[in-house]
Amino acid sequence: MKAIRYSQYGGPEVLDYLDLPDPIPAPNEALIAVRCASVIPGDWKVRSGKLHEMFPIDLPTIPGRDGAGVVVATGESCDWANIGDELCFVSEHVEPGSYAELIARPREMTIPKPQNINFAEAAAMMHAGVCAWIGLIENAGISFGQNVLIHAGAGAIGGMAIQIASSLGCNVTTTCSAANSDYVRELGARHVVPYDREEFRDQVKKQDIVFDLIGGIVHQNSCRVLRAGGTLVWLIAEPFDDVSSEYDIHCKQAIIHDRRDTMERLSQQVTAGILKPQVSRLLPLTLAAEAHKIVEDGSNTRGRIILEIGDGA
Known part of the structure; x- marks a missing residue:
C-alpha cells in the first residue's frame, strides 16, 4: 500500500x-x-x-x-x-x-x-466533532438559552462547536478574523468579535460558558468575561496561568476520548442534518x-x- x-x-x-x-x-x-x-x-x-x-x-x-x-x-x-x-x-x-x-x-x-x-466530510466530522461534543456536551453541559463564547469559531473544532451550541438554542458568540465573520454567522453564531479588530474582553460580558481552543492570554481573559459560577472548558493549547479562583468560575479540561457512544451521537446529529462538517x-x-x-x-x-x-x- x-x-x-x-x-x-x-x-x-x-x-x-x-x-x-x-x-x-x-x-x-x-x-x-x-x-x-x-x-x-x-x-x-x-x-x-x-x-x-x-x-x-x-x-x-x-x-x-x-x-x-x-x-x-x-x-x-x-x-x-x-x-x-x-x-x-x-x-x-x-x-x-x-x-x-x-x-x-x-x-x-x-x-x-x-x-x-461524502468521505471528505465524514473524515472532517470525526476528531473535530468529537472534540466539540466532549467540550460542550459532556464537560460544559450546555443548555437552551445559555450565553456561550466559542474561541476560534472558524476552525474545524470551533465550527462544529458553534453548530452544536446553536442547535441547542444557546446564544453563541465567537471570535475569529474579520475575514471569517460571515462564515461563522452562517454556522450559527449570533455575535462575532473579530480578534484582529477588537479585544473580546471589551465586547463580551456575563457568559455562562467559554470554550477555549487557544490558551495563553486568551484563556486568562476568558475568565474575566464569565459570570460568577460560569464554566471555562479548554483543550490542550498554549500554556496559561489558572486564575479561575480569582473570578469564582469553574475551569475544566476537556479530555478527548474515542468512546463509540460519543461518536454515534455526533453521527446522529450529522445524519439528521443538524451538523455539517x-x-x-x-x-x-x-x-x-x-x-x-x-x-x-x-x-x-x-x-x-x-x-x-x-x-x-
Whole structure:
C-alpha cells in the first residue's frame, strides 16, 4: 500500500511517501480502504516531537488521527462489518494512523458513515466533532438559552462547536478574523468579535460558558468575561496561568476520548442534518507535507484540510 511515514521527529520534510506492506486485520478487525483522512494540528505537533512525552510513539510511524473509507476485508471472527460497508474511524497518535491506503480497525474505533455526507466530510466530522461534543456536551453541559463564547469559531473544532451550541438554542458568540465573520454567522453564531479588530474582553460580558481552543492570554481573559459560577472548558493549547479562583468560575479540561457512544451521537446529529462538517480544501496523499505546512503556519483558518486517498471523496 501507499502511505505517509516518518522515521524521526522534525519538520514536514520528514514525511515520506512510500510503499509499505498491507496491514493484516486481527480476527475481530475490518480492513478499510481509506478514502479520506483529515489533517489535524495534533498531527504536526506529534511529528515535530512537541508532544513526545504525552504521546510516546515508536518510530517509524504513519500519522493520522481519523478518516473514512470502505471495508475491503475482515478478520476471521469479525461479525460486525461486511465488505463494502462505508465506515468512519479513529486511530490513536501512538499507533499507525490514517495517512495510508489501508488501515485495520476494531469495531469500537469505527462507526457507520452517515449517508448524507461524502468521505471528505465524514473524515472532517470525526476528531473535530468529537472534540466539540466532549467540550460542550459532556464537560460544559450546555443548555437552551445559555450565553456561550466559542474561541476560534472558524476552525474545524470551533465550527462544529458553534453548530452544536446553536442547535441547542444557546446564544453563541465567537471570535475569529474579520475575514471569517460571515462564515461563522452562517454556522450559527449570533455575535462575532473579530480578534484582529477588537479585544473580546471589551465586547463580551456575563457568559455562562467559554470554550477555549487557544490558551495563553486568551484563556486568562476568558475568565474575566464569565459570570460568577460560569464554566471555562479548554483543550490542550498554549500554556496559561489558572486564575479561575480569582473570578469564582469553574475551569475544566476537556479530555478527548474515542468512546463509540460519543461518536454515534455526533453521527446522529450529522445524519439528521443538524451538523455539517466543514472541509477547507482537498489535497492528495502525496502532498501530506504541504498540508502539514499549511496547518502548522496557521494559514488554514476554516474547517479541516482533507487528504484524498484511493478514490478520494
